[in-house]
Amino acid sequence: MENFKEAFEQGIKHANETAENEKEINQVLEEFTTSISQLSDGKLTVTVEPKFDPQNNSPFGLAATAALLTNTGRHYEALVVKNSTVEDSPEEELCEWKLSEKGYPVRISYQGSSPSCGDKQALVECLAELISKPRSGKIFKKLMDL
Amino acid sequence: MDANCMEQAKLDNLKFCWWNTSLSPSGKARKQSEGESYQCVDLVIREILSFRAVDFLAIGEVSENDVELLKKTFNTTQFDVVGCHESVGRGSFSQAYIYNGNKLRILKTDQITWAVAGRKYRAGHSLVIECFDGSRFLVIVSHWPSKSQSENDAVRPQLASILRNYCIDLTSSDGGQAHVILMGDYNSEPFEPPISDMLMASRDKTRVTQKHDLFYNPYWNKLGMSECSRYCGSYYHKNGLLSQWRLFDQILFSSSLVNGDKWSVDEKSINIGLETVYKLVSDKKTHFDHLPVFAIIERCHGEL
Numbered sequence: 001m002e003n004f005k006e007a008f009e010q011g012i013k014h015a016n017e018t019a020e021n022e023k024e025i026n027q028v029l030e031e032f033t034t035s036i037s038q039l040s041d042g043k044l045t046v047t048v049e050p051k052f053d054p055q056n057n058s059p060f061g062l063a064a065t066a067a068l069l070t071n072t073g074r075h076y077e078a079l080v081v082k083n084s085t086v087e088d089s090p091e092e093e094l095c096e097w098k099l100s101e102k103g104y105p106v107r108i109s110y111q112g113s114s115p116s117c118g119d120k121q122a123l124v125e126c127l128a129e130l131i132s133k134p135r136s137g138k139i140f141k142k143l144m145d146l
Numbered sequence: 147m148d149a150n151c152m153e154q155a156k157l158d159n160l161k162f163c164w165w166n167t168s169l170s171p172s173g174k175a176r177k178q179s180e181g182e183s184y185q186c187v188d189l190v191i192r193e194i195l196s197f198r199a200v201d202f203l204a205i206g207e208v209s210e211n212d213v214e215l216l217k218k219t220f221n222t223t224q225f226d227v228v229g230c231h232e233s234v235g236r237g238s239f240s241q242a243y244i245y246n247g248n249k250l251r252i253l254k255t256d257q258i259t260w261a262v263a264g265r266k267y268r269a270g271h272s273l274v275i276e277c278f279d280g281s282r283f284l285v286i287v288s289h290w291p292s293k294s295q296s297e298n299d300a301v302r303p304q305l306a307s308i309l310r311n312y313c314i315d316l317t318s319s320d321g322g323q324a325h326v327i328l329m330g331d332y333n334s335e336p337f338e339p340p341i342s343d344m345l346m347a348s349r350d351k352t353r354v355t356q357k358h359d360l361f362y363n364p365y366w367n368k369l370g371m372s373e374c375s376r377y378c379g380s381y382y383h384k385n386g387l388l389s390q391w392r393l394f395d396q397i398l399f400s401s402s403l404v405n406g407d408k409w410s411v412d413e414k415s416i417n418i419g420l421e422t423v424y425k426l427v428s429d430k431k432t433h434f435d436h437l438p439v440f441a442i443i444e445r446c447h448g449e450l
Contacts, residue, residue, distance in 0.1 A: 070322030116308045118262030
């Protein structure tokens with residue numbers, strides 16, 4: 001039993017750290033989605049959605065790179081935005097969203113940029129930078145005008 | 147090249163080169179002897195492209211102004227020049243690519259960065275390149291933080307990890323492997339943890355063919371003074387305590403480029419240095435301190 005004691009304790013420690021990190025990441029994400037909703041007068045809803053793009057329709061991100069290089073698709077998660085006040089609102093991808101095994105770093109990937117965020121402050125800054133881009137603004141505007 | 151020619155033509159090999167020019171560190175031109183330095187770099191680049199017939203040359207430490215001059219130089223040739231300049235934290239991407247436009251084109255680029263504790267660092271700049279026969283490769287060009295500041299010792303392993311995870315995530319859901327070529331000035335030698343442990347770039351070609359998530363580092367072969375003449379490494383450190391030479395500049399390959407399936411690294415092509423640059427580097431009056439590194443990948447026999 002002694003052989004496995006240290007490894008077992010290590011595993012529990014890592015699980016606890018991961019849970020802590022994921023809790024913090026979810027809090028940032030919740031603050032992000034709430035802010036987008038409030039700033040759009042309750043119109044825009046951001047969610048994390050599973051995606052698969054076998055046709056390489058995605059204009060950005062690692063999934064698009066993988067499709068270009070392997071000619072097949074890849075499953076991934078993305079931050080997706082839609083106008084929840086409109087029935088059948090189109091969904092637009094803001095960025096790919098990838099948590100590491102222990103939560104951090106979180107990689108967001110969009111249009112020529114793939115920052116990996118190593119802590120809460122970095123994640124907040126990277127999400128702020130993401131929505132400040134012209135492409136994000138155009139998506140928000142298009143959906144809000146529906 | 148018209149479509150028919152493109153379909154009929156066969157690509158036998160691709161020649162790559164990386165060189166940290168030392169021309170404009172952090173993308174800012176040096177104050178002294180700016181014009182003279184640029185002339186030297188211009189001559190070396192011409193030599194790399196013409197006498198070494200390199201198809202894809204990545205250069206580091208160049209300013210936007212340097213790139214504009216290079217664009218003018220190669221304006222009427224088959225070579226295209228593309229710069230990568232963007233501030234990242236306290237530093238900035240300051241690299242450029244000169245490639246044979248008759249042979250390949252760049253389809254997509256991505257800046258890979260790591261943000262932590264209010265700082266932001268450059269892990270690499272990725273480029274999807276497509277050759278005229280449809281072959282596609284991912285090239286990631288990196289210039290990691292210097293050893294001159296000890297706090298960077300903790301940064302380089304993280305950048306290696308970020309780069310490795312990026313490459314692993316390129317594997318398609320059905321297991322399709324991308325051809326990946328990593329090159330740059332890693333400020334780490336082949337045996338140091340960022341390259342060997344974190345990026346997992348191995349000297350063992352057989353092991354790399356068995357384990358697809360390893361990278362192959364042919365530059366292990368360039369370590370050890372007994373195998374080299376006059377210089378042994380890519381970086382000249384005149385105040386080096388035990389050695390004046392370090393092998394910071396390397397070109398690494400994904401498993402798919404050593405397993406003999408479609409493309410394979412030509413071991414004989416793994417080279418460091420040019421006589422012209424060696425003379426510049428060994429001249430104490432100049433600030434040049436890096437030699438270029440070369441590699442060729444060849445289409446495997448029987449592949450069309």
